[in-house]
Amino acid sequence: MARAMTSEPVVRVRGLVNRFGRQVVHDGLDLEVEAEEIFGIVGGSGSGKSVLLHSILGLHKPQGGRVELYGHDMQHLSSSERQAVVQTYGVTFQNGALISSLTVAQNIELPLREYHADLTDAALSTLVDLDLQLVGLPPDAAAKWPAQLSGGMVKRAALARALALEPKLLFLDEPTSGLDPISAAAFDELLLSLHSELRFTVVMITHDLDSLFRTCSRVGVLVGGRLVVDRIERIADHPDPWIHDYFHGPRGRAAQARAHG
């Protein structure tokens, strides 16, 4: 996994505009994610976090603005160029989005088979085994169906699938939601250890304040259709009333106390 040498931001969003009917979700939103950082995105329910992620991934076509990944304008790429960029990032969805008719192993193999057709079955099973171990799933999870997995295992399996193509960039949509505190903390540690050794870039949507303080180096808060971005240590002191309430409510204070204590 090559260390990114350029100072060029990995993700750059300029003037993003998203409207649904008369409701304005994003109003000229800007975002820059630097290489090898873990960037957290927080915001109230319905503030457009998922729409932002979908716009970056090209799953939703915004009404205005540009999205660049590694300097490529995603809206103006040919489909083959797009394919090449798509292979450099991994995504996990909120509910895992494992293909329910495939086993865990087959889910992980899916992108490998699609993009590396020359891999032998032995190589595939080695890679599946590696990915399962990376995310801390037992080998017998490989043959299980998604419906047989617990919530925490689904999140890990989804991460394993996202890691299969050895991405330089990971998008995680609420990776710890629905997990018990122990599993959530374990997921944080997993992410940190993988990050420290594989040096990928992470863009993470989360509602989990503990997770936010533990893993992220910078945070973007969605307020009024724009992102307020700052380092994790300073974001709580931002004057915006919503941000103040978010980080100084009972849960926010407790999470900060835990993070700093």
Place this chain on the structure above:
Amino acid sequence: MDAWALQREGDDWRLSLRGDWSLASLGRIELDLAALPPSSGGALICDWSQAHAPGLGAVWALLERLRALGFTPARIRHEGSAPLSLELLARLKLRADTAPAPAATPGAGAAAAHVRSPAAQRRGLLDQVGRWAVLQGREARGVLEFLGRNTLVFRQALVRPRAFRPTSIVRHVYETGVTAIPIVSLIAFLISVVVAYLGAQQLANFGATIYVVDLVTIAVLRELGVLLTAIIVAGRSGSAFAAEIGVMQINEETDALRAMGMNPIELLVQPRILALMIALPALTVIADAMGLAGGGLLSLVQLHIPLPQFTERLREALAPTTFWAGLIKAPVFAAIIGTVGTYRGMQVRGSARELGRLTTVAVVQSIFLVILADALFAIFFEQIDF
């Protein structure tokens, strides 16, 4: 260029790793690594200085191969811009090696996903018949239980009419009935035109074209009207019932209803069946009318039988029971389609594939059962001279 080159270096070996070592080259690297000679004493120095972009999978494959060749981690040294991931992978390896038996054979779990156990392959005929019988037995019990629950809910609703869920019934009458009127009308009209046309051709040989009226009216009213309508409705609404309820099963919506003390049979199943039992007879009447219109039109255009003569002949041809012999079957067919569709929907568990399979089963089975029931009706009516 090979992915590696091996040189003697004093007592040790130097393994120079060369070329592209990213995931994209893993297929080639695997083949190259297979040619690596087994361990023969001394340490192994892995020289990464000529390897380009070593990826996680390729490094893992190398470590795996070296382990299989008998190089313990203690005997391997890495030199020259070793990949960042080495430490992590070495730790994983160590954990895998010290873990209990299943974890010590990497890939076994993954392999099990593709290869069936030999025991499964050896299944004999007797074994299969046995399994089939048990499955059918369970299925029969499931159907019986479903019908029982439905009857129970129906009986309770008789005392507490609100449990019939009138709002829901109205919605489903609209969706299964009103919106089906155009397609049912069109098909009934066209099929009866075809039947009349074919009949006219044959009957013309005997100079008995006037009997086309008998043919069309009896065929449409007794059989075609209701049967065609039932088949269309099975395709439209039987599948919709199975899919709707199936998705609700997957989303745990039915569990949510149960947890709130509500009965999914009462809320989801019964209104659909009852609505269909209202909608299908109504659609049948429309199909009958359109069928007669089609027959009348063809008689007028092709056979030059004027409308008054057509209606007069129609009255003579019809016994008072003909219309009812068709219509009486409609609610029965509706009950079959509704029950099969909702039952298959309730059977959905977990996956998208299951949903597709059971929706298909719902349509195929309801059409089959409708035709079977129609045949039984035909025999029954014949016996009682209806």
